[in-house]
Amino acid sequence: VQLQAFGGGLVQAGGSLRLSCAPSGRPFSRNGVGWFRQAPGKEREFVAVERWSGGTTYYADSVKGRFTISSDNAKTTVYLQMNRLKPEDTAVYYCAVLNPRTRLSEITSDYRYKYWGQGTQVTVSS
Numbered sequence: 001v002q003l004q005a006f007g008g009g010l011v012q013a014g015g016s017l018r019l020s021c022a023p024s025g026r027p028f029s030r031n032g033v034g035w036f037r038q039a040p041g042k043e044r045e046f047v048a049v050e051r052w053s054g055g056t057t058y059y060a061d062s063v064k065g066r067f068t069i070s071s072d073n074a075k076t077t078v079y080l081q082m083n084r085l086k087p088e089d090t091a092v093y094y095c096a097v098l099n100p101r102t103r104l105s106e107i108t109s110d111y112r113y114k115y116w117g118q119g120t121q122v123t124v125s126s
Contacts, residue, residue, distance in 0.1 A: 001115045005095045008120030011085055019080040021095030032098040033078040034113055037091035046108035058107055085124045092119035
């Protein structure tokens, strides 16, 4: 399984973008899907995750209130709606599947995710 993230682009500060993530090969697992991002010269960082057991979502403080993670009813596509974008949101955005039995304390750690695919570039101009 490899995930495909798409929907990135160039947008002005204050604008919006919606990213999509879909698996190639077979449907998502039942655990959940998360979004991460990596800016040039920086480490990959957690953005958001939707945990399907319990239907809970978690966000990085830097995006809380601006970004929303969601999925379609069939769990075939996961979205990241990004509003009020800032230049510091500029990064390559990746999606990945959450490993089963991930503790809440580990949910922002990228080692708890698998099936990383190619990311999609988001550039926010000031």
